[in-house]
Amino acid sequence: MDEVSAFLIQYGWIVLFSVVFAEQIGLPLPAIPVLLAAGALAGAGKMNLAFAVLLSVVACLSGDVVWYELGRHRGRQALNLLCRIALEPDSCVRRTENFFTRHGTRALILAKFIPGLSTLAPALAGLFGIGHKRFLLYNGLGAALWTLAFILPGYVFSSQLEAIASHEARVGTFLLVALGIGLLAYIVYKFVHRQRVLRELRIARITADELKDLMDNRQEVFVVDLRGELDREADPYTIPGALRMTAEELEQRYHEIPRHRDVILFCACPNEATAAKMALMLRRKGITNVRPLAGGIDAWREREFPLEATARQAEPERVRAL
Structure with missing residues (x-):
């Protein structure tokens, strides 16, 4: 957290906007630590809370609008592109379609909190012809709730997060290496499993x-x-x-x-x-x-x-x- 916070202090709003936008368009950049750090910085008086929330929502909407428009104008091509970079392409579209069936347009709000669905939902909304106003309303509400869900805890527990960051500075290297190895192993497993299934059926x-x-x-x-x-x-x-x-x-x-x-x-x-x-x-x-x-x-x-x-x-x- 301390490294993220220091990075945010130096580069401020550009980092917050860029990381949130990148995650929403599907790049493997985790925005949650940045949102927590932004909230902690706002709690310490080093960042404006309201502007941080607004900037995150705008970044989130900007990324979602890209996929929404691709879904409207490119249809299945946009979904195929998203699924080709997913770890589980055999279920990504089907899970999101089922989610839309159960929850209707409200899925745009709920999908923000479900990994794998957040990026895919806007493209499906465009494909299925959900109007611009309805999309912006529900997706904007989802973006705001998602942003507040992680910025506010950082703001409220600013001092505690600073203490945790100080402790992590001593053991952080070991934890980061362990988490990195675990994440890499998971990605390799999913990739190998996917290739095996496709190979078995290709012939x-x-x-x-x-x-x-x-x-x-x-x-x-x-x-x-x-x-x-x-x-x-x-x-x-x-x-x-x-x-x-x-x-x-x-x-x-x-x-x-x-x-x-x-x-x-x-x-x-x-x-x-x-x-x-x-x-x-x-x-x-x-x-x-x-x-x-x-x-x-x-x-x-x-x-x-x-x-x-x-x-x-x-x-x-x-x-x-x-």
């Missing part, structure tokens, strides 16, 4: 052309659309005859999947990660003739193969709800 994938040939030759194929509710609302088309079933539903209803037919799973996430994960799950259940669709629904659409329209509303009811 078993089916291409859009191969699936189309099977369907044209009237082969018995069982196609499952794994996209979530909000994802389908944003893109209300699917492969003809596909059964719509979310990944969560498939985990509960896997017994409905035929064991003696070719089963094809597809989603809209990077590297067909959700489809790959569900294919592994079905194989563990004894359903062996299962393959993910390479490239998902986007690959099918790029080949200009036929699509089947599904019912669509102007905006998902749960997202409209206040």
Whole structure:
């Protein structure tokens, strides 16, 4: 804390804005220690509390607006970019979509306090067409609450934090090394696990052309659309005859999947990660003739193969709800 505080005293507002902005756009820079340090400095009379709060909120909103606009204008490309830098790309979009389904627009407030969802939520808000005013209202409220949640404790416990910082100066090197090794080990584990899962399914994938040939030759194929509710609302088309079933539903209803037919799973996430994960799950259940669709629904659409329209509303009811 003492090093962060000294850095803030020297560079002040630039550091606070830059670190908060960087975290919100997805860079691995922790903003919480900086917010705590800013609050402690304000408590010691070395920084203006109100301006620090305002600056953090503006930085937070600035980063979120970048992803919101990318979500509006680039759609799935923005989400794919975010998931490619995530540790768990197989679940990042699905978790956030489910969060939106449960909480509606209020998810923009709550997501600020959940690692992994904070950066993704603004992009999904743009993708699903949440209006600018509503986005700024709810996301701004979330940014303010998130900022206050960490600046105010620093302000209130300024003297205690200073004492802790003094103690950490003596044992800080050991703790930082231990935490660094632990974090590095976690990242390596997640990366290796991700690559192993994708490698296991890569050789078993089916291409859009191969699936189309099977369907044209009237082969018995069982196609499952794994996209979530909000994802389908944003893109209300699917492969003809596909059964719509979310990944969560498939985990509960896997017994409905035929064991003696070719089963094809597809989603809209990077590297067909959700489809790959569900294919592994079905194989563990004894359903062996299962393959993910390479490239998902986007690959099918790029080949200009036929699509089947599904019912669509102007905006998902749960997202409209206040």
